[in-house]
Amino acid sequence: MTASLFWFRDDLRLADNPALISALAHGPTLCLYILDEGGDRRPLGGAARWWLSRSLAALSADIETRGGELVLMRGDPATLVPAIVEVAGIDHVAWNRRYEAATIALDKQLKETLGAGGVTVESFNAALLNEPWQVKGKSGDWMKVFTPYWRAARALGEPAAPKPAPKTIASLPLPKTLGRQALSLSDLDLEPSKPDWAGGMRAEWTPGEAGARARLTDFLGGVLKGYADGRNRPDYLSTSRLSPHLRFGEIGPRQIWHATHSALASGEAAGTESDAEKFLSEVGWREFAYHLLFYNPGLATENYNRRFDDFPWKPNAKALQAWQRGRTGYPIVDAGLRELWTTGWMHNRVRMIVASFLIKHLLIDWREGENWFWDTLVDADPANNAASWQWVAGSGADAAPYYRIFNPVTQGGKFDPRGDYVRRWCPELAKLDDALIHEPWAASAPELRDAGIVLGQTYPKPLIGLDVGRQRALDALATLKPV
Numbered sequence: 001m002t003a004s005l006f007w008f009r010d011d012l013r014l015a016d017n018p019a020l021i022s023a024l025a026h027g028p029t030l031c032l033y034i035l036d037e038g039g040d041r042r043p044l045g046g047a048a049r050w051w052l053s054r055s056l057a058a059l060s061a062d063i064e065t066r067g068g069e070l071v072l073m074r075g076d077p078a079t080l081v082p083a084i085v086e087v088a089g090i091d092h093v094a095w096n097r098r099y100e101a102a103t104i105a106l107d108k109q110l111k112e113t114l115g116a117g118g119v120t121v122e123s124f125n126a127a128l129l130n131e132p133w134q135v136k137g138k139s140g141d142w143m144k145v146f147t148p149y150w151r152a153a154r155a156l157g158e159p160a161a162p163k164p165a166p167k168t169i170a171s172l173p174l175p176k177t178l179g180r181q182a183l184s185l186s187d188l189d190l191e192p193s194k195p196d197w198a199g200g201m202r203a204e205w206t207p208g209e210a211g212a213r214a215r216l217t218d219f220l221g222g223v224l225k226g227y228a229d230g231r232n233r234p235d236y237l238s239t240s241r242l243s244p245h246l247r248f249g250e251i252g253p254r255q256i257w258h259a260t261h262s263a264l265a266s267g268e269a270a271g272t273e274s275d276a277e278k279f280l281s282e283v284g285w286r287e288f289a290y291h292l293l294f295y296n297p298g299l300a301t302e303n304y305n306r307r308f309d310d311f312p313w314k315p316n317a318k319a320l321q322a323w324q325r326g327r328t329g330y331p332i333v334d335a336g337l338r339e340l341w342t343t344g345w346m347h348n349r350v351r352m353i354v355a356s357f358l359i360k361h362l363l364i365d366w367r368e369g370e371n372w373f374w375d376t377l378v379d380a381d382p383a384n385n386a387a388s389w390q391w392v393a394g395s396g397a398d399a400a401p402y403y404r405i406f407n408p409v410t411q412g413g414k415f416d417p418r419g420d421y422v423r424r425w426c427p428e429l430a431k432l433d434d435a436l437i438h439e440p441w442a443a444s445a446p447e448l449r450d451a452g453i454v455l456g457q458t459y460p461k462p463l464i465g466l467d468v469g470r471q472r473a474l475d476a477l478a479t480l481k482p483v
């Protein structure tokens with residue numbers, strides 16, 4: 001009889017979890033999660049730690065109902081995993097693959113160490129429809145542009161059907177000598193207490209596999225209707241909000257793919273085929289981001305386009321802080337950053353607007369924004385976050401044209417036409433007319449008085465004039481040297 005170790009990482013689910021199935025097929029399995037505190041892996045941000053805590057609680061309960069146990073530890077997996085394997089007499093280890101350079105290096109090192117001791121190590125794909133190296137351009141090279149990437153990915157055919165969750169989990173207990181290493185969830189100290197800033201997140205989210213499944217079902221049966229056009233609207237529920245569930249692997253893209261197609265086929269989907277296609281192509285952007293990250297390991301810290309290395313950024317701690325706190329004086333920007341601070345999430349359209357404002361109008365380095373999002377997003381994702389920030393900056397592969405500068409007033413009027421989104425997150429502006437809600441400085445003195453607004457006191461004056469900021473950005477961009 002052999003004994004297995006299954007190491008949970010970014011795959012906190014039981015269904016469609018190929019490495020878990022492989023481990024259980026080999027024999028009693030020690031199910032392990034390690035809060036990684038070693039090496040040069042990027043630590044999780046605060047909001048993601050909150051999510052992780054709730055997700056582990058849900059996972060642990062799901063494993064217990066199947067007769068198993070989830071062991072929690074903290075430290076460096078490079079030393080913990082081999083120690084457990086040796087003491088517990090484990091001869092088979094399984095995990096699902098990750099794609100950041102530092103995690104790949106860790107897994108490679110562990111594979112060698114364990115393999116040298118005669119342990120079989122198996123790894124699987126649970127996170128992507130296609131792993132980065134599976135999608136290639138005509139020349140056999142990796143791909144820099146989304147549309148041909150997605151075409152090539154689609155040409156690889158349907159993803160494999162997701163496997164059901166195991167009905168039972170035969171657990172291998174942690175040997176007594178290692179007992180002191182096992183921690184309770186509260187020992188991991190993942191949730192904030194003083195102060196407890198997670199109230200808005202608790203109200204918004206249900207982390208865990210069941211929560212992810214429920215979101216997908218609700219989405220396909222409702223919000224999918226009109227998604228192809230409506231997905232840009234932050235003023236109502238217009239997207240799936242699956243991103244944090246995907247980030248932690250509580251649901252995988254194969255499950256999303258097949259659930260979407262079967263909902264269409266059975267008539268249970270509220271939307272049309274083109275809504276579904278658009279939705280799956282957004283999942284495709286996530287795939288593309290992982291493709292880019294795999295071939296550009298420095299995506300979160302280095303300009304993909306080296307022309308930007310000499311960009312004349314204007315570091316400004318005060319302006320950065322005003323942006324972070326949602327006090328720029330631009331309502332749609334402030335609403336987005338307050339939504340982020342309260343719920344750990346922000347609508348995609350607003351992410352683009354706030355990122356453009358930071359990078360272009362304030363001339364603050366995109367890495368400052370990437371870091372802030374990393375700390376405050378519940379879906380903070382090593383590939384999506386880095387690729388998206390570089391996309392907005394214009395420094396990325398297949399990026400927005402670098403001279404595109406979002407005007408927050410025009411964007412607000414287009415995507416939040418009645419100002420409902422701004423009113424929700426900037427209640428001090430609630431009484432302004434729809435026509436003025438995205439530009440309170442344009443209101444007359446009586447209009448401001450009637451709305452109870454004193455600019456510079458109850459709501460900030462604009463941090464920088466739109467035209468001045470735009471021209472300054474264009475001048476800075478004009479200094480970029482040709483490649």
Ligand SMILES: Cc1cc2nc3c(=O)[nH]c(=O)nc-3n(C[C@H](O)[C@H](O)[C@H](O)COP(=O)(O)OP(=O)(O)OC[C@H]3O[C@@H](n4cnc5c(N)ncnc54)[C@H](O)[C@@H]3O)c2cc1C
Pocket residue numbers: 231239240241242243244246247279282283284285286287289346347348349351352355373377379380381382384385386388389392
């Ligand atoms: C500056 C900036 C930073 C971002 N940082 C992150 C991040 O850290 N984590 C993250 O998951 N997404 C990030 N995104 C992408 C996008 O905003 C979110 O994935 C999306 O808002 C999640 O909402 P949803 O689940 O309702 O999306 P839906 O519209 O329902 O899309 C379904 C899924 O497709 C994927 N997806 C959708 N849009 C994109 C996109 N533009 N790029 C890559 N994948 C996408 C997500 O996994 C999403 O859950 C960022 C975008 C910008 C502009």
